[in-house]
Amino acid sequence: MATVVISLLGIVLDQKGRGANRWDKWRPNVAVCMHPELHIDRFEMILHPKYMRMGQKVAEDIKEISPNTAVNIHKVSWEDPWDFEQVYGALHDFASSYSFDRENDEYYIHITTGTHVAQICLYLLTEAHYFPGKLLQTSPSPSIGAKGQYHVIDLDLSKYDQIAQRFRNEQLVGEQLLKSGISTRNIQFNRLINQLEQVAIRSTAPILLTGPTGAGKSQLARQIFALKKQRGQVKGEFVAINCATLHGDNAMSTLFGHKKGAFTGALQSRLGLLKTAHDGLLFLDEIGELGLDEQAMLLKSIEEKTFYPMGSDQPIHSNFQLIAGTNQNLQQAVLEGRFREDLLARINLWSYDLPGLRDRIEDLEPNLEYELQQFAKQHGSLVTFNSAAKNLFLNFALSPVALWKANFRDLNACVLRMATLAPGGRITESVVEEEILRLNKAWQSPTPLADKQGIALEQFLSKEAIANIDLFDQQQLLYVINACLNAKSLAEAGRKLFNVSRTQKKTPNDSHRLRTYLGKYDLSFEQVHSLNASSAPV
Incomplete structure (x- = not known):
C-alpha cells in the first residue's frame, strides 16, 4: 500500500532557518520525510492561499531530501485560524472532497503543525473517520538534530474513551450538513416529486399523501415545508400530529383549542394546533383516524380559515396550509360512513400515492x-x-x-x-x-411458509422436498410462486421479477430465466396455476 501523509503547513516551525542554515533546524513537514523507515509516497500539504510561496519552498525541500515523495498542495481558507467553527468547517469540506482510496493507500494525519484549534479539528475529524487514518505526531530531538522523532497514534477509541467523550461533547455535528437530497432512480417516483415540487411552490391548496406505513409521507411533508420556507412562502411553523392519537375532547382541544372551563379539567385556555400553524403548514398524519365531528370542523377551517375553540363563541382565524397523510383507502372509508365525502373532495385536489x-x-x-x-x-x-x-x-x-x-x-x-x-x-x-x-x-409471519393470502409452499411441493430447501430459498420460491399466480403469462411474471436486471440486457430473456428457476424445483408456470386451483376450497 502507498503511504500518504496529510499535513497542515506550519507557518512558524516550517520556515525556521534561512539558506543552507535551514537544514540544521527542525522543520516538522520536512523532518517527517527524513526517516528512511517511514517511506512516504505522497505528501498532501494543506495551507492558506496567502502562504503559497512558503508552501512551495517547503515542497521543494521535501523533494530534495525525499525525491520519490510526490507533494500536492491544497489551498484551504478561513478568516480566523483560532475560530473553531471556521477551521472545522474548512477541514471537513476538504475531507469530504478528497478522494480517499482505503483499499490501496494508508493514511497518516500529521497533527504537529497549525494552531491548537486546527490540531484539535484534525483529531476530531480523524476520530470520526472523515480522515480514515492514523495520527502522526512529530517532535524535535537534540540527539538526532533536524530529523527529530515521530510517533504514530492509532485511534482505537476503546483505548481513549474519556478523551473521546470530552471531544464528542464539543463536536459541531449539526454545523456541517451532509447531503440531504437522495438521487432516486424510480421513474414514476421522480415524476411524482417533480410535479409535487411545482404544486408546493405554486399552490396553497391542501395536499393528500397516501401510501403504506413507512413510505415516507412525514418526511415528504417536511420537505414541502422546507421548500416553501426557502422560497419565502411561509412565515409560520411546521406543525404535525398523528390523528390516531386523538380521541374525544382531547381531539377537539388539540386541534382547535379550548376556552378555560370548556370541560372538566380545562383549567387554562389552549390555542390548538390549527392556530399554532398560522401562516405555516399543518400536517395531519393518518387523517382517516379523525372523528366525524373533527372532520366537519376541519372542513370549515380549510374553507373559511376560521374555527371556534371549544367553549368559545369567538371565531379564531388561522391561515394554514394542510397536508394530510393516510395509509387507508379514504374512498372506501366514505362508503363505510367513516369519512366525510365533502372533506375528501376538499383535500383530494392534489393527491399523491407514495410507493413502498x-x-x-x-x-x-x-x-x-x-x-x-x-x-x-x-x-x-x-x-x-x-x-x-x-x-x-x-x-x-x-x-x-x-x-x-x-x-x-x-x-x-x-x-x-x-x-x-x-x-x-x-x-x-x-x-x-x-x-x-x-x-x-x-x-417471519406466524406461518412462515404461507403468505398473507394463504398461499402455502406445501400446496406445490412435498414435505420431503421442502425439508431439503433452506428457509432463505423457501421464502424466495414462495415469492416467485405468488408472482406467477398474479400474472397471466410466464413473460409477465418474468418482467415483474427481473424488473431491474432485464434493463441491463440487450435482449431480455425473462421467460427463460423464470422457467429455469422453477425447473430447479420440478415446477412450471402451468403447474403452479393448476396446483393452486386444485387446492382451493370448494
Missing part, C-alpha cells in the same frame, strides 16, 4: 447511502461498508426474500443497527450477516 420500498426497489441503494449520511450527521462519525459487506447486503436487500414490511422505516432501523455495531466505522460482512438474520426473523 419494494415497489421502488431500485431506490434502495441511494437511500442506503442517505441513511449512512444521516447517521454521520447525527452522531458525528462517518460509517461506510467495506466492498464485500456492501455487496452482501445489497444482494439480500434487493432480493425477493427481503420483505421490507415497514418500508423505509425498516431500512432506517437496519442502517442504524449496522452503523452502531460497525467496528472502527466500517460495516463488515459479519455485521451484515447478523443483520440479515435479524431482519428475516422480524419478517
Whole structure:
C-alpha cells in the first residue's frame, strides 16, 4: 500500500532557518520525510492561499531530501485560524472532497503543525473517520538534530474513551450538513416529486399523501415545508400530529383549542394546533383516524380559515396550509360512513400515492447511502461498508426474500443497527450477516411458509422436498410462486421479477430465466396455476 501523509503547513516551525542554515533546524513537514523507515509516497500539504510561496519552498525541500515523495498542495481558507467553527468547517469540506482510496493507500494525519484549534479539528475529524487514518505526531530531538522523532497514534477509541467523550461533547455535528437530497432512480417516483415540487411552490391548496406505513409521507411533508420556507412562502411553523392519537375532547382541544372551563379539567385556555400553524403548514398524519365531528370542523377551517375553540363563541382565524397523510383507502372509508365525502373532495385536489420500498426497489441503494449520511450527521462519525459487506447486503436487500414490511422505516432501523455495531466505522460482512438474520426473523409471519393470502409452499411441493430447501430459498420460491399466480403469462411474471436486471440486457430473456428457476424445483408456470386451483376450497 502507498503511504500518504496529510499535513497542515506550519507557518512558524516550517520556515525556521534561512539558506543552507535551514537544514540544521527542525522543520516538522520536512523532518517527517527524513526517516528512511517511514517511506512516504505522497505528501498532501494543506495551507492558506496567502502562504503559497512558503508552501512551495517547503515542497521543494521535501523533494530534495525525499525525491520519490510526490507533494500536492491544497489551498484551504478561513478568516480566523483560532475560530473553531471556521477551521472545522474548512477541514471537513476538504475531507469530504478528497478522494480517499482505503483499499490501496494508508493514511497518516500529521497533527504537529497549525494552531491548537486546527490540531484539535484534525483529531476530531480523524476520530470520526472523515480522515480514515492514523495520527502522526512529530517532535524535535537534540540527539538526532533536524530529523527529530515521530510517533504514530492509532485511534482505537476503546483505548481513549474519556478523551473521546470530552471531544464528542464539543463536536459541531449539526454545523456541517451532509447531503440531504437522495438521487432516486424510480421513474414514476421522480415524476411524482417533480410535479409535487411545482404544486408546493405554486399552490396553497391542501395536499393528500397516501401510501403504506413507512413510505415516507412525514418526511415528504417536511420537505414541502422546507421548500416553501426557502422560497419565502411561509412565515409560520411546521406543525404535525398523528390523528390516531386523538380521541374525544382531547381531539377537539388539540386541534382547535379550548376556552378555560370548556370541560372538566380545562383549567387554562389552549390555542390548538390549527392556530399554532398560522401562516405555516399543518400536517395531519393518518387523517382517516379523525372523528366525524373533527372532520366537519376541519372542513370549515380549510374553507373559511376560521374555527371556534371549544367553549368559545369567538371565531379564531388561522391561515394554514394542510397536508394530510393516510395509509387507508379514504374512498372506501366514505362508503363505510367513516369519512366525510365533502372533506375528501376538499383535500383530494392534489393527491399523491407514495410507493413502498419494494415497489421502488431500485431506490434502495441511494437511500442506503442517505441513511449512512444521516447517521454521520447525527452522531458525528462517518460509517461506510467495506466492498464485500456492501455487496452482501445489497444482494439480500434487493432480493425477493427481503420483505421490507415497514418500508423505509425498516431500512432506517437496519442502517442504524449496522452503523452502531460497525467496528472502527466500517460495516463488515459479519455485521451484515447478523443483520440479515435479524431482519428475516422480524419478517417471519406466524406461518412462515404461507403468505398473507394463504398461499402455502406445501400446496406445490412435498414435505420431503421442502425439508431439503433452506428457509432463505423457501421464502424466495414462495415469492416467485405468488408472482406467477398474479400474472397471466410466464413473460409477465418474468418482467415483474427481473424488473431491474432485464434493463441491463440487450435482449431480455425473462421467460427463460423464470422457467429455469422453477425447473430447479420440478415446477412450471402451468403447474403452479393448476396446483393452486386444485387446492382451493370448494
